[in-house]
Amino acid sequence: MAKKKTKTKTKAKKEPRFKAPNLNFKLTNQQRLVYGSLIAMLGLLLFIAFLSFFFTGKADQSILSEFTTKEVEAENWLSKTGAWLSDFFIQRGFGVSSFIFSGLVSLSGIYILLKLKLEKLRRHWFWGTSIVIWFSILFGFFSYKNDFLGGTIGFEINDFLQAYIGKTGTILLLLFGLITYLAIRLKVTVETFQRLFHKAKKEISEDIDNIKEDLKPLDNDLTAEAEEIKKAHQISLDEEKQVVEDKPKSEAPAKPKETKVSESFEVEVAKEEDHLEIEVEKTEEEISETDNLANKLVEDYGAFDPTLELGNYKFPTLDLLKKYDSEGITINQEELEENKNRIVDTLNNYKIGIASIKATIGPTVTLYEIVPDAGVRISKIKNLEDDIALSLSALGIRIIAPIPGKGTIGIEVPNKNSTIVSMRSVIASQKFQKSEMQLPIAFGKTISNETFVVDLAKMPHMLMAGATGQGKSVGLNAVLTSLLYKKHPAEVKFVLVDPKKVELTLFNKIERHYLAKLPDEAEAIITDNTKVIHTLNSLCIEMDNRYEMLKNALCRNIVEYNTKFKARKLNPNDGHAYLPYIVLVVDEFADLIMTAGKEVETPVARLAQLARAIGIHLIIATQRPSVNVITGIIKANFPARIAFRVTSKIDSRTILDGAGADQLIGRGDMLYTQGNEMIRIQCAFVDTPEVERIVDFIGAQKAYPEAHLLPEYVGEESGTSIDIDINDRDKLFREAAEIIVTSQQGSASLLQRKLKLGYNRAGRLIDQLEAAGIVGGFEGSKARQVLVPDLVALDQLLENE
Numbered sequence: 001m002a003k004k005k006t007k008t009k010t011k012a013k014k015e016p017r018f019k020a021p022n023l024n025f026k027l028t029n030q031q032r033l034v035y036g037s038l039i040a041m042l043g044l045l046l047f048i049a050f051l052s053f054f055f056t057g058k059a060d061q062s063i064l065s066e067f068t069t070k071e072v073e074a075e076n077w078l079s080k081t082g083a084w085l086s087d088f089f090i091q092r093g094f095g096v097s098s099f100i101f102s103g104l105v106s107l108s109g110i111y112i113l114l115k116l117k118l119e120k121l122r123r124h125w126f127w128g129t130s131i132v133i134w135f136s137i138l139f140g141f142f143s144y145k146n147d148f149l150g151g152t153i154g155f156e157i158n159d160f161l162q163a164y165i166g167k168t169g170t171i172l173l174l175l176f177g178l179i180t181y182l183a184i185r186l187k188v189t190v191e192t193f194q195r196l197f198h199k200a201k202k203e204i205s206e207d208i209d210n211i212k213e214d215l216k217p218l219d220n221d222l223t224a225e226a227e228e229i230k231k232a233h234q235i236s237l238d239e240e241k242q243v244v245e246d247k248p249k250s251e252a253p254a255k256p257k258e259t260k261v262s263e264s265f266e267v268e269v270a271k272e273e274d275h276l277e278i279e280v281e282k283t284e285e286e287i288s289e290t291d292n293l294a295n296k297l298v299e300d301y302g303a304f305d306p307t308l309e310l311g312n313y314k315f316p317t318l319d320l321l322k323k324y325d326s327e328g329i330t331i332n333q334e335e336l337e338e339n340k341n342r343i344v345d346t347l348n349n350y351k352i353g354i355a356s357i358k359a360t361i362g363p364t365v366t367l368y369e370i371v372p373d374a375g376v377r378i379s380k381i382k383n384l385e386d387d388i389a390l391s392l393s394a395l396g397i398r399i400i401a402p403i404p405g406k407g408t409i410g411i412e413v414p415n416k417n418s419t420i421v422s423m424r425s426v427i428a429s430q431k432f433q434k435s436e437m438q439l440p441i442a443f444g445k446t447i448s449n450e451t452f453v454v455d456l457a458k459m460p461h462m463l464m465a466g467a468t469g470q471g472k473s474v475g476l477n478a479v480l481t482s483l484l485y486k487k488h489p490a491e492v493k494f495v496l497v498d499p500k501k502v503e504l505t506l507f508n509k510i511e512r513h514y515l516a517k518l519p520d521e522a523e524a525i526i527t528d529n530t531k532v533i534h535t536l537n538s539l540c541i542e543m544d545n546r547y548e549m550l551k552n553a554l555c556r557n558i559v560e561y562n563t564k565f566k567a568r569k570l571n572p573n574d575g576h577a578y579l580p581y582i583v584l585v586v587d588e589f590a591d592l593i594m595t596a597g598k599e600v601e602t603p604v605a606r607l608a609q610l611a612r613a614i615g616i617h618l619i620i621a622t623q624r625p626s627v628n629v630i631t632g633i634i635k636a637n638f639p640a641r642i643a644f645r646v647t648s649k650i651d652s653r654t655i656l657d658g659a660g661a662d663q664l665i666g667r668g669d670m671l672y673t674q675g676n677e678m679i680r681i682q683c684a685f686v687d688t689p690e691v692e693r694i695v696d697f698i699g700a701q702k703a704y705p706e707a708h709l710l711p712e713y714v715g716e717e718s719g720t721s722i723d724i725d726i727n728d729r730d731k732l733f734r735e736a737a738e739i740i741v742t743s744q745q746g747s748a749s750l751l752q753r754k755l756k757l758g759y760n761r762a763g764r765l766i767d768q769l770e771a772a773g774i775v776g777g778f779e780g781s782k783a784r785q786v787l788v789p790d791l792v793a794l795d796q797l798l799e800n801e
């Protein structure tokens with residue numbers, strides 16, 4: 001009950017807050033024009049009435065009480081209404097500061113007319129009213145009787161304040177009001193004053209320097225003038241000439257003028273210069289030039305905002321996602337009891353006693369946690385998995401013995417009627433909406449019906465596997481949708497690889513908002529395997545470039561770097577730029593590995609090993625989680641794994657390093673692990689039409705001129721290596737040539753394996769073999785053609801060189 005009460009209370013409190021801003025949207029365009037102009041004119045009317053008050057106020061005093069008498073005439077420019085209004089606001093109200101009210105009323109009209117944000121208007125009214133009161137008190141302070149400067153309210157408040165805190169207290173209160181306004185409204189800080197003070201000092205010193213410069217010619221002029229006067233005197237009076245000649249030239253008749261000027265400036269200049277050099281200029285430069293500059297830039301222009309170019313970008317709204325009727329847990333008490341009894345009976349049949357049993361109901365499975373009697377071996381229960389499944393006549397029973405960190409044994413039993421976890425419900429959840437993660441992903445709901453949100457940036461790469469039709473593509477869409485709902489196009493870019501050509505094509509519509517591609521490529525979504533190799537290598541170059549930028553900026557990771565860039569501490573002229581996250585999504589990785597092998601594996605492994613700090617994250621999905629697809633090196637670098645239902649225990653082991661994925665029930669039922677613990681999640685369901693609506697919504701908005709461009713990658717086929725000098729050949733050249741000719745297979749990965757080389761050296765060897773005419777040119781994913789039939793021919797060829 002108590003809970004209910006508080007809930008309704010908070011609702012009642014919140015309602016008007018939300019209603020006010022909506023006012024704008026409820027009005028039709030015609031209504032807006034009518035109401036807006038009416039209010040704006042009302043403001044103008046007030047202004048005219050107030051202005052007129054200064055000329056006609058006194059004369060109209062007498063008629064105020066006779067407002068209803070038609071015959072009585074007022075002198076106010078707006079007649080009796082004007083006289084009454086101005087008397088009400090100025091004389092009896094806030095004094096001259098009431099003019100601000102007329103401005104605020106007009107502004108309200110303009111806001112309605114132009115459909116501007118009412119939230120801002122509210123702020124104008126708040127601060128405007130505060131200024132009116134402040135000035136009213138200030139003017140009231142200086143008026144000895146109730147006059148129109150501070151109005152009755154200003155006078156009365158002053159009267160009250162002075163009675164309680166005295167004149168000094170009132171002044172201090174006014175000063176405090178002024179400081180509050182400056183600090184909160186105008187964002188003035190102590191530093192601003194310091195800076196202003198220093199600036200003023202600097203300017204003064206510069207002015208003085210200038211004046212000094214200007215004075216030099218004047219000095220000369222004056223001496224010349226003195227000279228002339230001297231001459232004149234020489235001619236006229238001998239005695240006087242004597243005086244002039246005896247005294248120094250500077251004390252000639254022009255002396256008073258000259259000394260006055262030079263003395264007063266010389267003294268001041270000397271003082272100011274010393275002062276400035278010691279206190280201002282040197283210290284400022286020595287602290288940190290870049291920091292000061294950055295602070296000043298931030299002060300002048302605000303922090304760098306990467307989203308500014310698409311400042312009006314609107315995030316997709318929740319109503320684009322579908323609401324499902326079958327949402328909400330549907331398990332009934334009977335089913336629960338039934339399952340519990342069967343579990344207890346089955347275990348009892350094997351003489352396993354149960355101390356307690358507890359059920360947690362999830363969207364698709366219910367977890368029965370049991371505490372067995374003391375002395376029961378855990379392995380005994382684990383072995384009964386099939387028997388329990390049989391007695392419950394259900395698929396997808398999973399036994400977790402023991403549940404890590406709980407000391408109980410868990411038996412997961414699928415619900416008879418599973419419920420769909422809609423993308424809408426997870427996106428709308430507080431957990432997702434309020435998450436402060438870098439790349440939040442709302443995957444779905446856990447077994448205890450909690451929304452499961454993880455940070456892709458922390459994973460830092462993800463491997464996703466599952467047999468066909470078990471929910472992989474939906475899972476990938478859920479990942480992409482989550483990011484679209486949370487990240488601005490400036491903050492994240494996707495590189496999408498889709499060999500199936502159908503799953504991700506929808507995202508083409510947001511190419512210029514969210515996708516990254518190679519320069520000169522027509523399509524951003526990559527469906528061709530050769531282009532995948534180029535893109536992966538290009539991402540490696542991007543990674544190297546980013547590391548270089550981070551190194552130059554003395555930052556350890558992308559977050560630090562971007563923070564520094566936003567604070568304007570990194571100069572774009574030095575090659576710095578705001579770095580968006582790049583998320584590489586590869587659907588059907590198996591297909592790629594089968595056709596391109598090492599050429600794909602090597603850059604993927606490199607990216608997976610190194611890219612975490614610079615904001616490139618990989619999501620790789622595959623239908624076939626076999627060891628030749630998910631090789632050791634890939635597995636080692638993908639700590640976050642997701643398994644949808646797979647067909648065999650072996651596949652489950654390959655992807656999760658343990659069984660479990662083969663016992664899932666499909667349709668988005670998945671296991672997530674990022675280390676040891678395995679979490680069972682029902683993946684959120686997002687259907688193609690929903691994704692379509694989202695990309696249409698985004699695609700219809702203003703976009704960047706083109707997709708985000710990745711660095712250019714010059715592939716092997718470019719033929720740059722054709723004229724390699726014979727003397728520059730690798731020491732292993734001959735050995736490599738023999739291997740290639742013997743196996744009749746021209747691939748770098750073969751050399752890597754046989755000669756135990758790195759990819760780069762093997763690549764160079766292949767280039768040299770091509771230059772020597774032993775292997776043919778680059779043929780995309782296929783191995784190169786070997787042009788020499790056997791070792792004898794090879795010997796001949798090399799001897800003839």
Ligand SMILES: Nc1ncnc2c1ncn2[C@@H]1O[C@H](COP(=O)(O)OP(=O)(O)OP(=O)(O)O)[C@@H](O)[C@H]1O
Binds near residue numbers: 420474682684
């Ligand atoms: N989270 C989910 N909730 C409910 N149903 C789901 C969910 N995920 C998938 N499904 C159902 O399973 C079907 C197949 O899913 P999806 O297309 O994602 O499979 P897939 O693993 O990508 O298959 P393939 O590898 O053949 O592309 C969907 O059409 C949908 O009906």
